[in-house]
Amino acid sequence: MFRILAVATAAITLFLGFANLLAGQFVAGRWALAGGDGVIVLSRRIGALYIGLAVIFILARNAPPSALRRALCVGTGLACILLASLGTAEWLSGRVSAGILSSVVVEAVLGSGFLSCAIKHESRSA
Secondary structure, X not given: OHHHHHXXXXXXXXXXXXXXXXXXXXXXXXXXXXXXXXXXXXXXXXXXXXXXXXXXXXXXXXXXXXXXXXHHHHHHHHHHHHHHHHHHHHHHOOOOOHHHHHHHHHHHHHHHHHHHHHHHHHHHHO
16 A cells, blocks of 8 residues: 555655646646745745655655654655645635645545555554
8 A cells, every 4th residue: 555655646746846846826826826926936945845755755665664664654644634634724714716625635535545554554563
């Protein structure tokens, strides 16, 4: 399960990384955020982080069960669940459009998958 999650996450974050680096205005517009220099700067910086995450996950995809792999699962799972929660809260408050909901669904699925993978690893090592 970890390998599938790692490869899927690598593909998604690689796509998002280049989208944010090269077309940050489009990404912001998808959520009905007002563009501007600040949004573009933040989008590019986030793009660089996404590309770094893609590299981490593609290199880690074959990692055997270990404390490091569990840390990746717990950290990524928590981050994804937080992103899904924040996206939902922003949408409910009217600060972003319903365009964010597709991101929320992907984040919730990935977050649940990574946390499930971490729990399965924990139960095997107990």
